[in-house]
Amino acid sequence: MNRRQWLHYSAAGMGAAGLPLMAAAEQGLFPQAQGAGPQAVAQGRKLPPLRITDVKTILTAPAGIRLVVVKVTTNEAGLYGLGCATFTQRARVVETAIDKYLKPFLIGKDPLQIEDVYQSGFVSSYWRNGPVLGNALSGVDMALWDILGKRAGLPLYQLFGGKCREFVDTYTHTSGQTLRDVENAVRAAQQRGFRYIRVQIAVPGYSTYGVGGAMQPQEDVPVNRRVVTWEPGPYARLLPKLFDHLRKQIGDEVELLHDIHERVPPILGMQMCRDLEQYRPFFIEDPFSPEDVGYFEKLRALTSTPLAMGELFNNPNEYLSLISNRLIDFIRIHISQIGGLTMARKVGQLCEFFAVRTAWHGPGDVSPVGHAANVHLDLATPNFGIQEGRQFNQAEQDVFPGCPTLRNGAYTVTDRPGLGIDLNEDLARKFPITDDPPFDMRWGNTRRRDGTVVKP
Ligand code: MG
DSSP, X not given: OOHHHHHHHHHTTBOGGGOBHHHHHHXXXXXXXXXXXXXXXXXXXXXXXXXXXXXXXXXXXXXXXXEEEEEEEESSTTOEEEEEOOOGGGHHHHHHIIIIIIHHHHXXXXXXXXXXXXXXXXXXXSSOOSHHHHHHHHHHHHHHHHHHHHHHTOBHHXXXXXXXXXXXXXXXXXXXXXXXXXXXXXXXXXXXXXSEEEEXXXXXXXXXXXXXXXXXXXXXXXXXXXXXXXXHHHHHHHHHHHXXXXXXXXXXXXXXXXXXXXOSOHHHHHHHHHHHGXXXXXXXXXXXXXXXXXXXXXXXXXXOOOEEEOTTOOSHHHHHHHHHTTOOSEEOOOTTTTTSHHHHHHHHHHHHTTTOEEOOOOSXXXXXXXXXXXXXHHHHOTTBOOEEOOOOOHHHHHHSTTOOEEETXXXXXXXXXXXXXXXXXXXXXXXXXXXXXXXXXXGGGEEOTTSOBOOO
């Protein structure tokens, strides 16, 4: 029996030479059963102790979106892990945080001490929280889970407790300039197998979140001064008409979602959620900005519309009370933003006790490595709700062999150990990120007619 087989059978409930686990433990084959740590376990298996030998970032943009991926290398030949650290609006800052600060903190440490690396990394800058540290930590954290899975010879969903489901239902994005356009887009998505569909519609005269092609080019204006004009009132009046149209034309079976994306004053967000209740949305996302979460208690009392929130959250204090007071139905956290899988697993388990379901953020600015992490967690989370899905283009699939597969509206992953996804570094270099401009400047340049900045 080779080492891989030995590990496989150990994990499947049989010890060395086919001994049941209890018998194997009695014979001292599993030192952890006698209180020894992971290093001793490795020694018990006649494997050398693991050490982190390198930590590096790889920046690539195979779909035109700046992705930050971390590779953690170990002293065991060929054993490395990958993690997603994508904060696309500040990619170079995360790169610096990892290469210049976390790397020297981590070299020589045991990559199997995942919790300790997370805890110590979190306080290593003394000042903590925020998207830069969160994503930097996440890149390392996911890579360590990937290493653990590879060394154990098990996919991560297995290490997380095993599959609770065979596939992961996803929702896709649709949009259009008119009611009929959106209806046609929803029908096309249904034809592709989607049962959960996000719907966004253009507001005449304004650029609207989530509506492709709505932004008008302003070639004569420098990119940092191109303004996107937006007014909340016309949008809030149009959206119920969209839901009404879709329910009348398409019926009740399709699950409809919508993202307000925080763009309206809280009182208008409350009105919209109440207006949409009669159309039975699967969820309405981000009716308030993170600064206005105090309104959720009032919104909950007003309507039974299912509420999703959280892609901008960094720190547990931003979401703990929303979960423990049962004020939201879906947690929409961006896993790399909060520090990676170690933290996300805790959040998912916390949510389980309050009947809050997971809906991890999964747009194009999550790398395929991050999507794989989402799906492994989705598979093993009893209180999974829905996963935002992405159809990876050919370049993404080539740069990241082993991307999750999206078919008939659902994700599956391979049974390969760890995250089950790799990175072709030579190919990644052929899709360099752009530094001019260094980020999408729409976010700070969305303004009302009078020039007031609108929160994204
Ligand atoms: Mg969103």
